[in-house]
Amino acid sequence: MSRSPPAVRAADRFHRALYAAVLGRLPERLAIRLGQWGLRRLPIDRLGLFRREDPRLGVALGGVRLPNPLILSSQYYDPRILRRAMGLGFGAVTTKSITRNPRPGHPPPNVVRIRTAEGPGLVNCNGFQNPGLDAYRAALAGLPHRVPLIVGAAGESAEEYAEVVRGLAPFGDLVEINISSPNTRLVYEWSTRPREVAALFAAVRRATERPVIVKVSPDFRETNETAIVPAALDAGIGIVNSGNTRRVEEPRLSQRSGGLSGPAIHAAMLDNVRRLRDRFGERLQIIATGGIDSPARALAALDAGATACAWFTGLVTRGPILARLVLDALLAARQ
Numbered sequence: 054m055s056r057s058p059p060a061v062r063a064a065d066r067f068h069r070a071l072y073a074a075v076l077g078r079l080p081e082r083l084a085i086r087l088g089q090w091g092l093r094r095l096p097i098d099r100l101g102l103f104r105r106e107d108p109r110l111g112v113a114l115g116g117v118r119l120p121n122p123l124i125l126s127s128q129y130y131d132p133r134i135l136r137r138a139m140g141l142g143f144g145a146v147t148t149k150s151i152t153r154n155p156r157p158g159h160p161p162p163n164v165v166r167i168r169t170a171e172g173p174g175l176v177n178c179n180g181f182q183n184p185g186l187d188a189y190r191a192a193l194a195g196l197p198h199r200v201p202l203i204v205g206a207a208g209e210s211a212e213e214y215a216e217v218v219r220g221l222a223p224f225g226d227l228v229e230i231n232i233s234s235p236n237t238r239l240v241y242e243w244s245t246r247p248r249e250v251a252a253l254f255a256a257v258r259r260a261t262e263r264p265v266i267v268k269v270s271p272d273f274r275e276t277n278e279t280a281i282v283p284a285a286l287d288a289g290i291g292i293v294n295s296g297n298t299r300r301v302e303e304p305r306l307s308q309r310s311g312g313l314s315g316p317a318i319h320a321a322m323l324d325n326v327r328r329l330r331d332r333f334g335e336r337l338q339i340i341a342t343g344g345i346d347s348p349a350r351a352l353a354a355l356d357a358g359a360t361a362c363a364w365f366t367g368l369v370t371r372g373p374i375l376a377r378l379v380l381d382a383l384l385a386a387r388q
């Protein structure tokens with residue numbers, strides 16, 4: 054039984070039909086272009102329908118107040134899309150991981166759909182397509198923060214992370230460092246070098262006073278628990294995003310492997326969040342990311358001990374109405 058008003062349920066049905074008939078059937082490149090065109094051009098954020106404001110939903114993340122605990126996960130860098138997403142019910146919005154120099158990303162095919170027993174997902178080998186630090190600073194300068202903005206950073210050395218963080222932090226409310234994308238060897242391999250990661254965290258911590266989030270990989274559960282998260286806490290970084298996509302072989306992609314996202318990674322994510330909460334208690338704030346595509350999956354992530362929860366694939370498969378559906382369910386659960 055839905056807890057949302059009829060207009061919200063109608064928007065949910067509309068997107069399900071659109072995904073079944075069009076977005077889920079068009080060749081991926083075309084579907085992505087169409088979806089991004091819609092987010093850029095259609096002023097759907099002017100409809101109050103997508104949001105729900107209620108003081109009971111607010112959370113503090115690294116001392117920054119979010120109007121609710123739902124976060125758009127890292128993928129978009131276009132400020133027009135980020136601006137729109139800020140009006141679509143999210144409590145914070147994350148930019149793509151930005152690198153010092155512009156990157157074209159991996160050639161297509163770099164995103165493919167995948168059907169799993171748990172529901173529809175994606176496998177991507179995007180490879181950090183982004184305009185680079187200088188251009189992105191200029192792009193973010195005019196972006197109003199209707200809700201907090203999390204700026205994403207990645208790099209191949211501690212110096213590069215620190216430089217990107219120093220350059221982007223003034224434009225964000227929080228900073229997220231990505232040490233977990235499986236599509237760029239040097240980023241993914243941070244988790245195999247825990248000693249160097251400690252130096253990376255110290256350099257990033259020195260580069261900004263903003264709260265810092267470390268985004269970890271579900272492929273390195275043991276290392277996350279025994280080395281990465283303790284090193285983050287030692288460096289004064291108290292928020293972990295658990296986590297990124299899971300590395301899988303995928304012959305349809307140009308790189309023949311990529312990051313699996315969507316509901317197939319949700320159960321393991323819940324387990325990781327519970328374990329982190331048990332092990333580190335209240336010293337750690339946790340963002341739960343991985344396969345959240347329904348109110349039930351979002352509530353499960355928060356019940357597992359997450360401070361906030363984030364999704365990207367759910368925006369594609371369930372549409373922008375998902376945040377509102379989750380907010381309605383959250384408030385209903387608290388009554």
Ligand SMILES: Cc1cc2nc3c(=O)[nH]c(=O)nc-3n(C[C@H](O)[C@H](O)[C@H](O)COP(=O)(O)O)c2cc1C
Nearest residue numbers: 126127128150177231297314315343344364365366
């Ligand atoms: C096409 C695509 C591009 C992504 N780019 C980034 C990125 O630049 N930085 C990052 O930290 N995560 C990136 N992600 C990972 C998502 O932010 C998220 O952590 C992951 O997809 C798992 O969540 P989900 O199942 O809700 O999608 C990307 C995911 C996809 C599908």
